[in-house]
Amino acid sequence: MTIHSVHDLHEDTISVDPAPCRLCGSPLNHMMIDLGMSPPCESFLLPELVDSAETFYPLRVMVCDQCWLVQLREYVDPREIFTEYAYFSSYSTSWVDHARRYAEMAVARFGLGGESLVVELASNDGYLLQHFAPFNIPVLGVEPAANVAEAAEARGVPTLVEFFGAEMATRMVSEGRAADLIVGNNVLAQVPDLNDFVAGIAILLKPEGVATLEFPHVGRLLAENQFDTIYHEHYSYFSLLTIEKMAARHGLRVIDVEELPTHGGSLRVFLARDGSDRDTSDAVTALRDRELAEGLDRVETYTAFDERARRTKRELLSFLIAAKDEGKTICGYGAPGKGNTLLNYCGIGRDFLDFTVDRNPYKHGRYTPGMHIPIRPVDAIMAARPDYILILPWNLRDEIVAQLSRTADWGPKIVVPIPHVEILETRGDSK
Ligand SMILES: [Zn+2]
Structure with missing residues (x-):
């Protein structure tokens, strides 16, 4: 193989066989950034553990030159991270406000009522679904961390303690629990098997149902040098370009997108079935064009990031x-x-x-x-x-x-x- 850059050389020394892309399966040949070795970022140590060995994992991010998914290998098992979770969303008042405004918007925009069902994936402690109660709209949470799911049940939000995917969605539909609205806030980055997760969404949606997903925008991460928002618990980082490819693989399409200030700059995408009657907003074309203008469909845009992080370090x-x-x-x-x-x-x-x-x-x-x-x-x-x-x-x-x-x-x-x-x-x- 020809050595084109220091990045190619670096990869050669690490692995002969490139790993497949988590979304499209293409070989991952391009490194975006190498942040060295570090322990999982949420494992805060008690004093008695400071004098013990600690496990460090590589924090090396690759980009796929076919679907532009920015991704980390699954170094840390999600079952280790997410089954007992220290983060209760309700601790953050600004986040709870964000959730309330979302619920009000969704009820009005999608005409939800007593016959509807709202399902949230990674529903945490019910911080969001609780806001549908004043409207008497049935809700169901899906949350793998038993301790936070318990807190949700305590505030009256029914919650299934499971990891979501196609198998679970099929079971829910057979039980008459297809969804008018599926909400996934800050969960997509943490899903190791993306295709299974999105297949699940496609199965669970009613024919005219809508799914909304919120996640940090990789365009902002790159533009604003946010390399420190990369950690082992986040396996994937998305642009709209990638989300559109992801949706298309599962018979879905992006009908709207909003830019949010949360987490340094996030996107909220609205997905509907391919065959749905819902119109596509101009915002989708506008953001897609902007991402193309920013070079999010070019390898060099991503690989230049490593040197920027090094400069900040120096x-x-x-x-x-x-x-x-x-x-x-x-x-x-x-x-x-x-x-x-x-x-x-x-x-x-x-x-x-x-x-x-x-x-x-x-x-x-x-x-x-x-x-x-x-x-x-x-x-x-x-x-x-x-x-x-x-x-x-x-x-x-x-x-x-x-x-x-x-x-x-x-x-x-x-x-x-x-x-x-x-x-x-x-x-x-x-x-
Ligand atoms: Zn890919």
């Missing part, structure tokens, strides 16, 4: 090294999953960050996976008065900067790592 480390050489103190803010990708990829341990803080009490007293940064309550920042605060959930930067400007009277500087390293003042004007 910038961030240069800043941190200079700050430590000057004797400055640095703390983190937040302990989100994406923080762990960033810390592990850049090799930022306690030699740089004294600790990080988080609002979630589950994480207090634990350590971040891999880099073992201690996680403390938010007040710890006020006691430590660090010179710099590195914001890990950069999507919340404005909220955090505003909060620190009010409360941090010693005037720490804020470091935002993504899309590029930026230093903000908490006093006076930000630069």
Whole structure:
């Protein structure tokens, strides 16, 4: 084989036989980014485990040159990750609001009523389906994590504790549970067998039913350098181009698409059966054209990403090294999953960050996976008065900067790592 680039060379040294694409089965010949080795990003460690061995998996992302699905191999078994889940959607008030507005929109737009059925895949603790109760619309959740499903049942949302796929959909239809509306919010990225999952949606939909799926948009990930949103729990990253190919494989088509600000920039796609009478919105053509203009149908658009991430790593480390050489103190803010990708990829341990803080009490007293940064309550920042605060959930930067400007009277500087390293003042004007 001819060596065209450092990416081709790198792949040669890793594997002779390229893995097949999760969606279309074509061989995966192009690496988008190699983030090195890291542990699963949600495995926050108890103190007694910090002195033990930890399992690291490759975090290497490939792109398919046929369907443009950006994907990770299934290094970590979904049954390990998703059967006992620490994340309860209802903890996030903004997410619950998002769900309520969605329910109101769906009821009006699709004319749902007492005879309809709304099914949510990965329904978590019922944060979304609960909003259909005021309209007396029957709902059914599907959620593999037993502990969060239990919370859903407790708030009156009937929930099946299973992984969704074609087999389960066939069974549901035979029981008279075909759906008028299927909702899948932030689940598609976490499905190892995409085709089985989408086949299930096609089976479960009534002839004029609609499915809506929300997922982070790979176009925003690329444009805004969001390499830290890549982690083992997310197997796939989608453009509209890919979603249209995925839908077509299963007798579905995209009838509408909306761009949402959630998770750094998400898409909400509306799918209907090929034979459905529903019209296709102009938004679909408009976004498809924009993706083509952004080069999302060209290998180079994806493979150039690796160098951008490396540059950010060098910038961030240069800043941190200079700050430590000057004797400055640095703390983190937040302990989100994406923080762990960033810390592990850049090799930022306690030699740089004294600790990080988080609002979630589950994480207090634990350590971040891999880099073992201690996680403390938010007040710890006020006691430590660090010179710099590195914001890990950069999507919340404005909220955090505003909060620190009010409360941090010693005037720490804020470091935002993504899309590029930026230093903000908490006093006076930000630069
Ligand atoms: Zn493919």
